[in-house]
Amino acid sequence: MKLAVQESLKLVASDEKRAFQLAKNLGTGLDEREVKEVRSYYRKIGREPTEIELQTIGQTWSEHCFHKIFKSPIQIGKNLVDGLLRSYISKATEEIEANWLISAFKDNAGIIKFEETYSIAAKVETHNHPSTIDPFGGAATGVGGVIRDILGVWAQPIANTDVLCFGELDFPYSKLPSGIRHPKYLMKGVVAGVGNYGNNVGIPTVNGAVYFDNSFTGYTLVFCGCIGLLKNRNYVKSAKPGDILVIAGSRTGRDGIHGVNFASEKIGSNADKLRPAVQIPNPIVEERLKRAVLEIADRHLASAITDLGGGGFSSAVCETARGYGCGAEVDLASVPLSVQDLAPWEIWISETQERMLLVVPEPTLAKVLSVFEREEIEASAFGKLTEGNELYLHYRGEHLGRLDFGFLFGPPLPKLVAKTPTTKVAGKDPVKLFAQANVSNDLLAVLRSPNVASKEAIVRTYDHEVQGNTVVKPFQYPNSGPNDAAVIKPVPNSDRGLVISCGFNPSHGLIDTYWMAASAIDEAIRNNIAVGGRRIALLDNFAWGDVDKPENLGSLVRAAEACYAFAKGFGTPFISGKDSLYNETPLGEIAPTLVITALGIVPEISRCISSDFKEPGNSIYLIGETKSEFGGSEYFRMKHFRGGLVPRVDAQVASSLYRTMNRVLDQPFARSCHDLSAGGLAVAMAEMCFARMLGATVYLPEIQSGKSKLSETETLFSESNSRFLVEIQQGEEDKFEKMMKGFVFTKIGTISTNKLQIHDHAKKKIIDLPISECYNAWKGTFS
């Protein structure tokens, strides 16, 4: 067989410099070291590579597909880390040995046991680069892609999540470099894209966050998550040689070519030029695709499935074949096209959306095709799995390429060098700030701050009710106070609920990534606990700057170390994760950001608890230890002060507290619960008043921290982790206090009707605000 080698593509015959140039001209994204490896491999097998082989190698070895940074050895100081994933993240999962874990870091999504016949699949993706270039399309395809990840384990999508980061909205237009988009423009497009896609496919968007920091100016972080319900008996993985490869969904076109390579490129004034690398969304095709896939799953008509995402056919076919120990043969002429002039290599790596790859045993092929036909989805057989370990590509009788999977999946891993980051603590917390505070004005200012203010205007453009299973909603009726987590009741005739929450704080990341990661894990877990969740699994999503810089890689290592320590400490395994690196703009690097998604179980939904104060006269308790921890806090942001100590986490104390909290919140005497996070005690207290427009009368306790006593300002606004406010039914305080023995807790006040009144240690009123004034401040920022 003679392969179609192009005269102009003689990598082996050329010198090293020329070979690199040739690979670069093809847009493969291969670096010098990788081209060298390619040349030596082809020299060994005694031929030149073909164009499509080089493109396949470029796709497979891209950071987006292979995650080299998380797999390669890293030298940091005297330590050699044998891959971040292996040494920290998946290591925690292995050591926790949770018997309810079904699949972690192996499939398109992590899978955990839910009840007898059902499991839960979950995945969170980042779509930062595409959303920065084309906010609507990038965000929408981010949602579409993660939904297909869930379909890619045969699960039915039941909930979406989204966490979005933007620059601050008042950034002066005059300071924007040319070609850089204003945060308002990005936010408008991204929010519309997220809502449009999820709403159209009929999946409720139930949890997420919107965050603003100037380090994101000119850029956006878009974390899209999807949760699926999987019938255990539908979790089929039985592909074998001879099975047919079927492509279903949209016709392949020229969109998203080299998307995976562009994913690690820096964005500057070239934004418009990069637009063709962003894919085009069509949620209605996805809705039909979803129906067909779920029917095929229910009827067990296929032996394997995966989505076509980054790398298109190249990644989907090669990873699937290799995963089942097979080879693959592909006829690229059998792929339905939306534009007819695509070169075979373009067909092979196009990232057209709304496509799934199914592996189908020959006897059921006709049935599979007819299911797709009924849903008006085009589907075609285009190849098959083969014995052996090799990819074979052809097109209209032409032999385009042969690639050995052993070589393809063994990219040369770089040995990376990281530098221990210098902890960016700007001295001690500024005592002066606290001494001169006007806490009443400060509270209103923090409530108005975009990171604390109500995001109702954004979140209500997402459908969170469709499918009829949203038991605890993003906002609490009637006045839309914020809940800590969403609860879905996904199985008919079962009262079991799934609790979905998240945690992150990029401002922590600007100071200390280790404690940022610890805080994000604690926040995600305590949000879950606050609503009644338990048996918690985590997902990690990193968004970092240029990790070729040793100090950035060092800060990533520190965050990964914390992931290990705290996942282990809390006994909460990671089940899935994703990293997005090289996030930079001409204005600088983004704040290192780790988003943690937590999935918990509530055995009966009647154990769920919402964050709204229920009844005047009931007692309010503060649970957990308050310290003067203000690094990355909203209080400091409001005072334009960056620095300070990032809140710490004691996993041993916290996990013991959380177990007790589960028992406490199961009791009928617990009426409401809210976690303390951005804005601390003062904000949490106000937020609990909002839903039912109740008030609170609070007497601040004297809190000893080390040798000194905390000032009222510190008590009110510190963002120490592992804390809650709980409403206890009047007259039942004793029962509660008995259960809480051994933990730090204080009764700090009672619920009243319409005013937030807070007294200092001398019982002097330091805050006396109508709750409506607090509410208007909190609601006014986005409306």
Added chain:
Amino acid sequence: MEGNIFLGDEFMQRERIRICVMRVGGSNRDGDIASCLEDQGVNVEILHLNDILRRRNLATYDALIFPGGFAYGDYVRAGAIWAKRILSFLKDDMRRFVEARKPILGICNGFQVLVELGLLPGFDFLSEQPQSALASNKSGHFECRWVTLRRNPRSNCLFTRNLPDLFRFPVAHGEGRFIAANKEILDRVVESNQIAFQYARGDGKLADSSYPENPNGSILDIAGLSDPSGTILGLMPHPEDAYWGYQLPDWTLGRKPEAHGDGYALIKAMVDYVEQAL
């Protein structure tokens, strides 16, 4: 959760009832309404329009539901493509179905379809020229929230007869602002009591176009509209997502959800009507 308990005879009768939930590509709340109907003990089938066209069996069903979603992407006016396909390929079957006075319920996208079909307000049976439309929300964006609704006590609508004066459903739509082609049509709708219910405030007064109580700016706060005979109902809010107590937005007040929300009464009324007609 407490299920439905049917006495022997009643159950037998209900088992004979067949309800069709029609869908097309982009429909997405078909499962929500189907599960409520299953709970009512009737036979429910979710059928793609293409299947109905192939089987030609619309007449074998006792009621027809157009569920929520974004039919064919709603890339032109919401519901328009779906309606045109029905008018082109299923017009006679639809006409016979309506003439048999079998209930038809259009929720959200389904309401939009009924209006595009000319079945609502329904002065000009299955018309090519809709007399009204559900336009983009006044706010310009999609809106998901619980709303309070006030029943029109003079309505002859079979669906609303068991509902309390004030009740709550969630809305989730971007195009729900009811408008009429002209004043005569609107006057007729009002005079013939075809307004089944309207958006209201918590205290029971009409929303009077104020946001967010009236979430879309609908004229006269119209949220649900029936045909003159009362057997066809179109509504923007979602009774199927207010069927169970645990779907209510404030059930956590008492830590234990009630058995049902207000959607139960609406859906049960339809089933009861069919049962009596059998």
